[in-house]
Amino acid sequence: MSGKHINLTLKIWRQNGPQAPGSWEIFPAKDISTEASFLEMLDIVNEQLALAGKEPVAFDHDCREGICGTCGCAVNGRPHGPDRETTLCQLHMRRFRDGDTLVIEPYRARAFPVIKDLVVDRSAFDQVIQAGGFVSVNTGQAQDANSLPVPRNKAEEAMDAAACIGCGACVAACPNAAGMLFVSAKVSHLALLPQGRPEAAKRALSMVAQMDALGFGNCTNHKECEVECPKGISIRNIARLNREFIRAAVASTEKIPASGGGQ
Amino acid sequence: MIWVVRIFTTSIGKKQLMALTGLLFLLFLATHLLGNLSIYGGQGAFISYAEHLHALGKLLVVAEVGLVVALLIHITLAVILFFENRKARPIQYAVDKSGGGGRTFSSQTMPYTGFLILAFVIFHLATFSHHIVDQTHRNIFQIAYELFSNKGILIFYLAAMVVVALHVRHGLWSAFQTIGANHPKYMPFIEWLSIIFAIIVAVGFGSLPLAILALK
Ligand code: SF4
Ligand code: FES
Numbered sequence: 001m002s003g004k005h006i007n008l009t010l011k012i013w014r015q016n017g018p019q020a021p022g023s024w025e026i027f028p029a030k031d032i033s034t035e036a037s038f039l040e041m042l043d044i045v046n047e048q049l050a051l052a053g054k055e056p057v058a059f060d061h062d063c064r065e066g067i068c069g070t071c072g073c074a075v076n077g078r079p080h081g082p083d084r085e086t087t088l089c090q091l092h093m094r095r096f097r098d099g100d101t102l103v104i105e106p107y108r109a110r111a112f113p114v115i116k117d118l119v120v121d122r123s124a125f126d127q128v129i130q131a132g133g134f135v136s137v138n139t140g141q142a143q144d145a146n147s148l149p150v151p152r153n154k155a156e157e158a159m160d161a162a163a164c165i166g167c168g169a170c171v172a173a174c175p176n177a178a179g180m181l182f183v184s185a186k187v188s189h190l191a192l193l194p195q196g197r198p199e200a201a202k203r204a205l206s207m208v209a210q211m212d213a214l215g216f217g218n219c220t221n222h223k224e225c226e227v228e229c230p231k232g233i234s235i236r237n238i239a240r241l242n243r244e245f246i247r248a249a250v251a252s253t254e255k256i257p258a259s260g261g262g263q
Numbered sequence: 264m265i266w267v268v269r270i271f272t273t274s275i276g277k278k279q280l281m282a283l284t285g286l287l288f289l290l291f292l293a294t295h296l297l298g299n300l301s302i303y304g305g306q307g308a309f310i311s312y313a314e315h316l317h318a319l320g321k322l323l324v325v326a327e328v329g330l331v332v333a334l335l336i337h338i339t340l341a342v343i344l345f346f347e348n349r350k351a352r353p354i355q356y357a358v359d360k361s362g363g364g365g366r367t368f369s370s371q372t373m374p375y376t377g378f379l380i381l382a383f384v385i386f387h388l389a390t391f392s393h394h395i396v397d398q399t400h401r402n403i404f405q406i407a408y409e410l411f412s413n414k415g416i417l418i419f420y421l422a423a424m425v426v427v428a429l430h431v432r433h434g435l436w437s438a439f440q441t442i443g444a445n446h447p448k449y450m451p452f453i454e455w456l457s458i459i460f461a462i463i464v465a466v467g468f469g470s471l472p473l474a475i476l477a478l479k
Contacts, residue, residue, distance in 0.1 A: 011357075024357070077358030084363065103358045110351050175366060177351035178274075208275055217351030218274040218344045221437040222370050227363025236445050243443030245275045249266070256269045 004034045006098040010045065012057055013105045015114050018121075022114065034094035038081060039064060039071060041093050058117040066090040066230065069165030072172070073118040074105040079169035079228045087167065087230040107172035110215045111179065122168045124214045125182060131210035131257075132203035133186045135195050148194050161189035163231040170225035170233070176217030181225035183211050184241035185233045191244055201248035208245055209257045274347075275441075281340050282438035284333040289435060289460070291330060292427075296467045302474050306404050313403040317393060338381065345374050369433040369461075376430040383423040390416075408479055411472040421469050428465035432457050 008029040015022030029045050036044065039061050046056035062070035066087040073088065075081040081091040096102070104118065112120040150158075162185075170181035187204050190196030196203070219238060226235045248254055270276040301312040316323065369376075389395055390410055391403075398406070411417045435457040439445065444453075 013357075074356060074358070077356055077360035078363070105356055105358070108352055108354050108356055110353055173363075173365070175352075175371070176348035178348075208273055212274050215351060216274075217348040218278060219441075220278075220344070220348070220370065220373065221433070221440050223365035224361060224363070225365070227361075227365040235440065236447070236450075239440050239443045239445030242275055242279065242441055245273075246270075246279060246443065249270045249276070255266060256273060258269075 004094075005031045006034060006093065006096065006100075008032060008041075008096065008099075009101040011101060011103045012117070014057070014117055015106075016116065018113050018115060032093050034092070036093045037064070037089055038075070038091040038093065039089050058115075058119045060119050061089060064089040067165060069167035072167050072169055073107065074103075074172060076103050077105075079107065079172040080167070080230050084227070085230055085232045087165075090230075107168055109168075109171050109177035109217075111177065112168060112171060120168070122166070124179070124216070125166050125168065127214060128179065128183055128207050128210050129186065132199070132206035133190070135190060135199065137195065150193060154192050158189045158192040161185045161192065161233065161237050164189075164229075164233050165231060167230060169228050169230060171216065173224040173228035174217065174219070175222050175224060176220055178219040178225075179211050179214075179216035180219040180238045180241065181229060181233055181235065183207055184235075184237035187241050187244055188237040191240065200244060201252035201254045204241065204244040204248045205254055205256045208241075277340050277344060278441045280336060281344070282441040284337040284340075285434050285438045286442075287330070287333050288337070289431065289438075292431070292464060293460075296464065299471055300467070302471055302478070306478060309404055310402050334384075338377075341374065341377055367433065369429045370437070372429060373433055376426050379423070379426045380430055383419075383426070386419075404475065404478075407472070407475050411476055417472055417476075420472050424465050424469040427468070428461040431464055432461035435460055 009026060010029050011024055011026050013022060014025045027045070027049075029041060032041050032044060039059070042057060042059055049056045059073060060070050062068045064071070066089060069087075071088040072080055075088070075091075080086060080088045081095070083091055083095060106114050106118045107120045109120075111124040112122055115121050164182060164185035166182065168182070171177055171179050174180075187200075187207060190203065191200045221235070221238075223235055226233065249256060271280055298312055298316065299309075302309045391406065396406060401409075411420070436450075436454045439450075439453050
């Protein structure tokens with residue numbers, strides 16, 4: 001493989017543990033192939049750090065093909081870096097120019113505490129899902145496809161919402177660190193389908209109560225989440241959540257859990 | 264807790280109350296502007312509009328009380344949401360960019376434009392309201408003319424209208440989104456309406472003091 005090679009300066013947030021203070025560290029990333037992904041660039045830097053007897057930079061990753069939602073940090077202030085609808089693992093170094101300085105920070109939110117360096121604890125999302133982001137049915141044989149009619153446009157909308165990989169970039173991008181895009185995607189993909197309707201009211205109330213209890217901020221419609229989401233989740237889902245919530249709160253017999261919908 | 268109260272302790276409930284009170288103010292702005300445009304019918308039309316308005320009596324008081332209650336709700340929630348949102352991000356980003364172009368100048372300055380509008384409303388009521396300013400010896404046109412003859416106050420009023428326009432530009436579409444009214448068919452229209460109504464407010468209200476000065 002030929003391709004170009006570039007030299008960069010990395011300014012990376014280093015933090016030893018959740019309680020540690022954390023500080024900036026600057027090091028060069030020399031001779032990086034423009035064909036490397038962003039995470040591969042970090043791998044190369046980490047190898048050099050290890051060889052020099054230094055602690056490698058901790059960062060989250062798993063599938064490296066943009067489908068698991070594990071990777072992510074802010075690159076020059078932008079979650080998942082500068083490309084639209086692209087996860088950090090799918091971002092490539094050809095996006096940057098020789099001599100660039102990259103400021104690499106963990107996601108900043110009270111609900112996502114730093115574990116180490118660029119790794120943040122996003123289990124708050126799991127707690128929101130546990131509060132109601134599921135359908136309680138006994139699975140059995142696959143049903144006949146026509147027994148539950150779903151209009152095509154609804155199926156498409158539900159699939160668009162279900163594309164959310166739970167990466168947390170929406171929270172990271174939001175000036176208020178709100179979790180609305182994630183929660184709205186999860187509420188929407190079930191609310192749009194007949195299987196999700198029976199529990200829709202309880203789900204909306206519980207998940208919102210849990211989201212609030214976990215210390216996410218309040219959405220003020222900046223649209224930052226939508227533009228940074230690697231899966232292009234639309235804020236129309238947030239409007240749907242707003243509708244689902246008020247309808248459930250006023251017109252259903254379900255109650256909003258006192259503090260948090262979880263256990 | 265009573266279920267109704269519980270709604271307004273949740274993030275969405277608080278925001279929806281913000282949105283509803285905000286929509287009420289937008290409605291008020293539209294009627295206030297329509298009424299004041301009577302200045303373009305001349306001094307007589309303007310004074311007679313003010314007299315007709317005050318002749319509404321109890322109805323006017325009900326509207327005023329409603330607006331004051333809505334204002335108190337809007338301000339209280341704004342303060343609560345502002346501090347909750349600051350708490351949600353204890354450590355700021357070193358680089359904070361809107362590379363994708365989501366937020367606007369107007370959306371980012373909502374708390375501050377809101378605060379400035381409050382200051383303006385207080386000043387405006389103190390200098391114009393028939394509850395505060397004696398209107399038996401001078402009519403509303405004379406009061407306005409004297410006030411705007413002061414260059415400082417004139418500039419303050421014009422600047423305040425720009426601030427109101429900024430608040431409206433994000434507030435209008437945002438209120439619709441928050442109450443759940445976002446639909447591919449009409450949302451583009453509402454987003455345009457936000458900008459157009461903001462311009463109407465700035466130009467419409469902003470032209471009034473100039474018209475008053477020109478009429479003498
Ligand atoms: S809505 Fe988008 S940004 Fe937020 S968690 Fe899902 S995929 Fe990530
Ligand atoms: S590592 Fe799985 S989405 Fe990036």
